[in-house]
Amino acid sequence: MATILVTGAAGFLGSRLCLILLQKGHHVIGVDNFFTGIKDNLRSSFHFPFFKFIEHDILQPIFLDEKIDQVYHLACPASPIQYQKNPIYTLQTAVLGTLNVLKFSKEKEAVFLLASTSEVYGDPQEHPQSESYFGYVNPVGPRSCYDEGKRAAETLTMDFYRKHYLSIRIVRIFNTYGPGMALDDGRVMSNLIIQALKGNPLTIYGQGSQTRSFCFVDDLINGLILIMNKNEMGPINLGNPEEYTMLEIAKKIQEMTSSQSQISFHPLPDDDPKKRKPNISRAISLGFMPSISLEEGLKLTIMFFKDKLGLN
Numbered sequence: 001m002a003t004i005l006v007t008g009a010a011g012f013l014g015s016r017l018c019l020i021l022l023q024k025g026h027h028v029i030g031v032d033n034f035f036t037g038i039k040d041n042l043r044s045s046f047h048f049p050f051f052k053f054i055e056h057d058i059l060q061p062i063f064l065d066e067k068i069d070q071v072y073h074l075a076c077p078a079s080p081i082q083y084q085k086n087p088i089y090t091l092q093t094a095v096l097g098t099l100n101v102l103k104f105s106k107e108k109e110a111v112f113l114l115a116s117t118s119e120v121y122g123d124p125q126e127h128p129q130s131e132s133y134f135g136y137v138n139p140v141g142p143r144s145c146y147d148e149g150k151r152a153a154e155t156l157t158m159d160f161y162r163k164h165y166l167s168i169r170i171v172r173i174f175n176t177y178g179p180g181m182a183l184d185d186g187r188v189m190s191n192l193i194i195q196a197l198k199g200n201p202l203t204i205y206g207q208g209s210q211t212r213s214f215c216f217v218d219d220l221i222n223g224l225i226l227i228m229n230k231n232e233m234g235p236i237n238l239g240n241p242e243e244y245t246m247l248e249i250a251k252k253i254q255e256m257t258s259s260q261s262q263i264s265f266h267p268l269p270d271d272d273p274k275k276r277k278p279n280i281s282r283a284i285s286l287g288f289m290p291s292i293s294l295e296e297g298l299k300l301t302i303m304f305f306k307d308k309l310g311l312n
Helices: 012-023 087-108 144-164 188-198 217-228 246-257 281-285 294-308
Strands: 003-007 027-032 051-055 070-073 111-117 168-173 202-205 211-213 236-238 243-245 263-266
Touching: 003 012, 003 087, 012 027, 012 217, 070 087, 070 217, 087 111, 087 144, 111 144, 111 217, 144 168, 168 217, 188 202, 188 246, 188 294, 202 246, 211 246, 217 236, 236 281, 243 246, 246 263, 246 294
Parallel strands: 003 027, 003 070, 027 051, 070 111, 111 168, 168 236, 202 263
Antiparallel strands: 211 243
16 A cells, blocks of 8 residues: 555546545545646545545645655646646646656655656657657747646656656656546547537537547556556656547547537647657557547546536
8 A cells, every 4th residue: 555646636637546546545645726626526535534635736845744655746737728828837837846746756755757748749740659759849839838848847857867866757648538527628529529518519620630549538547557656767658549530539429429519610729739649559568558449438428528517
């Protein structure tokens, strides 16, 4: 039984991670400042006697008396609509916040896992994206607060390994979806499902030919736990390599929700990646394999949003 700190604990991924770690019998300390996280996401975790929650902004140092074995660092706004609301704060969280959590992990001699992102690849010129690819990122674009912030977070993490011999893991997370997403999450999967359920036009940017690879949340969380407990610092891509165009996803959601919504085409946002697909061969070699199909995952996610919208 380990004592584990999770930053970003009230977010979509963080709350699910806390619950699964608790179900495995671990002591979990969740940290969040509710900038984008929602306290209600932790409702199930509060039922466990070994769960402790601290409302805290990681731009300030963390001080705890407990011995900490592992740190999952997930705190950072993660969808464009969220991180572009306050890009300076997003960059501060990605860099200064990560620095504070790294210092805390060094003091506690804890294994540190950085939840990085496929956004470090930018609008990739390599397809699919492997961990050896350095990326194609616009450093002054509207997405750069997140893209460059996470790239800097990876740099800090590696420097703590090289200078302080901190035990680290770097995981690059590709598009993830599933129950627990916020209604105002702003990412494509939640947007399209909510629009379809409400009978609103489905928003597609460009011609919908840009691609993404979607991983169900439980597959992703199982991958994080797997990598944390392997002696492999990464970076390691985690995601589902099945690739779909945005138009294919919209039509699939139309079909599965029996929605009469029409598809509405809009101009592409600046720096929107044209293709996104992970090469997960490194993760597979460590035992990772996503198991939830798109259809199964969408079914569960649609049911979740129906309940949230009071449509069941």
